[in-house]
Amino acid sequence: MKHLISAGDLSRDEALLILDTAEELARVSERSIKKLPTLRGRTVVNLFFEDSTRTRISFEAAAKRLSADVINFSAKGSSVSKGESLKDTALTLEAMGADAVVIRHGASGAPHRLANWVRGSVLNAGDGTHEHPTQALLDAFSMRQRLGRLDGLKVAIVGDILHSRVARSNVLLLSTLGAEVTLVAPPTLLPVSVERWPCQVSYDLDAVLPKADVVMMLRVQLERMNAAYFPSAREYSRRYGLDRDRFAKLHDDAIVMHPGPMNRGMEISAEVADSPRSTIVEQVGNGVTVRMAALYLLIGGENQ
Amino acid sequence: MIVIRNARILGGEPRDILIANGLISEIGAGLGGDTVIEAEGLIALPGLVDLHTHLREPGREDAETVETGTRAAAMGGFTAVHAMANTSPVADTAGVVEQVWRRGQEAGHCDVHPVGAVTSGLEGKHLAELGAMADSQARVRVFSDDGKCVSDAVLMRRALEYVKAFDGVVAQHAQEPRLTEGAQLNEGEVSGRLGLTGWPAVAEEAIIARDCLLAAHVGSRLHVCHVSTAGSVEIIRWAKSKGWNVTAEVTPHHLLLTDSCAEASPVGPYNPIYKVNPPLRTHDDVAALREALADGTIDCVATDHAPHPVEDKETEWAAAAMGMIGLETALSVVQEAMVETGLLDWAGVADRMSVRPARIGRLAGQGLPLEPGSPANITLYDPAVRTPVDPTAMVSRSRNTPYEGLTLPGRVVATFLRGRPTVLDGKLV
Numbered sequence: 001m002k003h004l005i006s007a008g009d010l011s012r013d014e015a016l017l018i019l020d021t022a023e024e025l026a027r028v029s030e031r032s033i034k035k036l037p038t039l040r041g042r043t044v045v046n047l048f049f050e051d052s053t054r055t056r057i058s059f060e061a062a063a064k065r066l067s068a069d070v071i072n073f074s075a076k077g078s079s080v081s082k083g084e085s086l087k088d089t090a091l092t093l094e095a096m097g098a099d100a101v102v103i104r105h106g107a108s109g110a111p112h113r114l115a116n117w118v119r120g121s122v123l124n125a126g127d128g129t130h131e132h133p134t135q136a137l138l139d140a141f142s143m144r145q146r147l148g149r150l151d152g153l154k155v156a157i158v159g160d161i162l163h164s165r166v167a168r169s170n171v172l173l174l175s176t177l178g179a180e181v182t183l184v185a186p187p188t189l190l191p192v193s194v195e196r197w198p199c200q201v202s203y204d205l206d207a208v209l210p211k212a213d214v215v216m217m218l219r220v221q222l223e224r225m226n227a228a229y230f231p232s233a234r235e236y237s238r239r240y241g242l243d244r245d246r247f248a249k250l251h252d253d254a255i256v257m258h259p260g261p262m263n264r265g266m267e268i269s270a271e272v273a274d275s276p277r278s279t280i281v282e283q284v285g286n287g288v289t290v291r292m293a294a295l296y297l298l299i300g301g302e303n304q
Numbered sequence: 305m306i307v308i309r310n311a312r313i314l315g316g317e318p319r320d321i322l323i324a325n326g327l328i329s330e331i332g333a334g335l336g337g338d339t340v341i342e343a344e345g346l347i348a349l350p351g352l353v354d355l356h357t358h359l360r361e362p363g364r365e366d367a368e369t370v371e372t373g374t375r376a377a378a379m380g381g382f383t384a385v386h387a388m389a390n391t392s393p394v395a396d397t398a399g400v401v402e403q404v405w406r407r408g409q410e411a412g413h414c415d416v417h418p419v420g421a422v423t424s425g426l427e428g429k430h431l432a433e434l435g436a437m438a439d440s441q442a443r444v445r446v447f448s449d450d451g452k453c454v455s456d457a458v459l460m461r462r463a464l465e466y467v468k469a470f471d472g473v474v475a476q477h478a479q480e481p482r483l484t485e486g487a488q489l490n491e492g493e494v495s496g497r498l499g500l501t502g503w504p505a506v507a508e509e510a511i512i513a514r515d516c517l518l519a520a521h522v523g524s525r526l527h528v529c530h531v532s533t534a535g536s537v538e539i540i541r542w543a544k545s546k547g548w549n550v551t552a553e554v555t556p557h558h559l560l561l562t563d564s565c566a567e568a569s570p571v572g573p574y575n576p577i578y579k580v581n582p583p584l585r586t587h588d589d590v591a592a593l594r595e596a597l598a599d600g601t602i603d604c605v606a607t608d609h610a611p612h613p614v615e616d617k618e619t620e621w622a623a624a625a626m627g628m629i630g631l632e633t634a635l636s637v638v639q640e641a642m643v644e645t646g647l648l649d650w651a652g653v654a655d656r657m658s659v660r661p662a663r664i665g666r667l668a669g670q671g672l673p674l675e676p677g678s679p680a681n682i683t684l685y686d687p688a689v690r691t692p693v694d695p696t697a698m699v700s701r702s703r704n705t706p707y708e709g710l711t712l713p714g715r716v717v718a719t720f721l722r723g724r725p726t727v728l729d730g731k732l733v
Contacts, residue, residue, distance in 0.1 A: 085618070087619070105618035107622040107623060108488075108498055108499040108574070108622065109499075109573065109621045115572075128500075128502075130500075168499060191491075192491055194493060197496075197497075268699060
């Protein structure tokens with residue numbers, strides 16, 4: 001593994017290696033001194049062209065717990081907002097000797113482009129409406145932690161699939177790991193040709209819920225309503241929101257996930273989000289350990 | 305007097321072509337002349353005519369100029385190009401089109417026929433002074449807002465009606481604007497996977513259908529720019545079957561490349577060298593376009609040569625400019641897509657790349673048969689070589705060719721513009 005740009009690039013063995021490594025590292029974070037010397041002397045750059053405090057902090061914590069030097073490069077107020085190109089930014093990071101660049105960018109494919117211009121490893125922390133592979137890894141990690149397996153697990157991903165990088169990465173990763181994914185959304189929020197993806201598709205949440213082991217709710221942005229993807233927030237919530245009544249249709253061991261940030265009352269009701277079967281808070285903690293594992297496996301080798 | 309020896313006219317038996325006073329004076333065997341050009345093994349075609357070229361002057365001389373763009377045209381075997389109107393300022397007045405026309409005359413590498421904008425400033429609100437451009441020295445006959453669609457149905461109807469007065473044609477860039485807001489790539493399997501906003505085929509097809517009906521209703525001439533989908537082909541075939549005056553062009557890149565280039569290519573995924581408008585489509589679309597060019601449903605090949613400086617392509621996909629250069633590779637791509645596949649012979653290539661585009665553009669001295677009395681607009685082409693495409697060897701000011709990494713057949717050896725060589729031995733004269 002040189003880069004982590006698409007969840008689809010991971011073989012089953014590579015994906016399991018990341019999850020198993022994360023499990024070992026999780027034990028470290030239970031100790032009173034959480035820091036490991038593994039990446040001492042390595043430089044990790046967080047290159048964030050979009051605001052995402054939670055993802056940036058998660059990567060920053062992961063790198064610091066492995067003793068890497070962390071440089072946070074936010075596009076706002078930097079030369080990037082004065083029109084510097086991605087390539088020039090990349091060359092600047094290259095000159096600083098970045099071993100890994102964690103990039104969040106509003107344009108799909110920006111991490112692929114960046115990888116042409118830097119020698120270090122590129123970690124995709126979310127690119128446009130394309131992918132967010134570490135989110136998928138932490139989701140898989142959380143599912144395995146709660147339910148003890150991934151193979152054969154029935155996972156429903158519900159919401160704005162069309163614009164969701166979380167959904168794309170999860171479909172790719174979970175199908176590699178043997179889970180059975182069903183995407184649930186109104187037809188307007190599904191990409192054309194979604195039937196060619198390695199998953200099932202349904203427009204009917206109520207039909208899918210009783211069989212699901214995992215229900216992952218995606219954030220629905222209100223601006224989609226203005227672009228006529230659905231008539232109103234209320235109608236969306238009524239047809240695709242996870243409220244108490246729908247929650248009751250789940251079997252007893254099923255869990256509820258959300259990558260955050262949530263629209264409480266829109267795609268998920270507060271009591272579902274706060275229920276013991278919700279993994280939403282532990283997903284955040286797992287994010288740090290999974291990102292530690294990814295950084296360690298990408299740049300922790302002795303030949304660096 | 306120049307004699308071209310042993311050229312295979314339209315791929316036929318070797319003949320000699322004698323050129324005098326800018327005209328073909330004789331075709332035969334054993335002819336003599338002051339200058340002898342050996343053309344054994346070479347195919348002679350009537351000088352190619354491009355209906356769709358972006359020369360970028362005035363305004364974007366960093367990407368291309370009339371001088372550099374017409375050099376590229378001559379190197380590609382062209383003796384006439386139509387310069388698109390989306391310059392800065394827009395070619396929407398007699399003054400601008402005359403300036404472009406004059407710059408073409410000065411450059412002298414090929415004829416430059418300016419295309420006039422349909423609407424002022426390409427804004428789609430008011431008709432530009434089409435008559436003034438038609439009556440100008442540039443004698444504009446092709447009008448287009450290319451780059452933008454004349455999406456307002458009333459405005460399109462009026463433009464089609466108005467140009468009848470001077471036998472003009474409206475060349476439509478068929479793209480329904482609301483269906484393509486922020487569109488990046490053909491809407492389909494690849495765009496879905498890559499998370500790039502889709503450009504659906506229906507956005508092209510809906511406009512073409514509407515415009516064919518409008519052209520029929522007002523009895524005018526419609527030309528459809530860069531047809532890119534199988535559905536568009538079906539609509540145009542239907543319109544032609546009705547006897548309506550509709551013509552269409554296809555670009556070389558839509559005959560060869562597909563949207564899968566955005567995902568996997570020799571230059572890596574998401575490389576915007578493949579970003580173009582309309583976007584690259586699917587294998588099925590490519591097959592339908594080739595078939596339509598072969599059976600004449602699509603009348604001609606037009607390059608949509610669209611130069612961009614490096615910095616406008618060396619970016620993330622969404623930020624990159626749309627378009628690719630194509631003048632210098634057009635004939636090679638057509639050989640690869642149409643001749644090597646048995647879909648067109650060389651007479652067919654001459655028809656689709658010279659005769660028909662000249663007729664659509666109403667160019668009197670271009671696209672004529674290679675016979676005594678015709679102006680000596682001749683392209684000599686060696687179909688036997690295969691060479692890797694080298695962007696650095698191109699004479700266009702820009703380097704944004706999508707064919708880097710491919711090996712393509714053929715090479716233009718010489719181009720003659722009214723008897724005067726503009727290219728000899730594969731080099732500019």
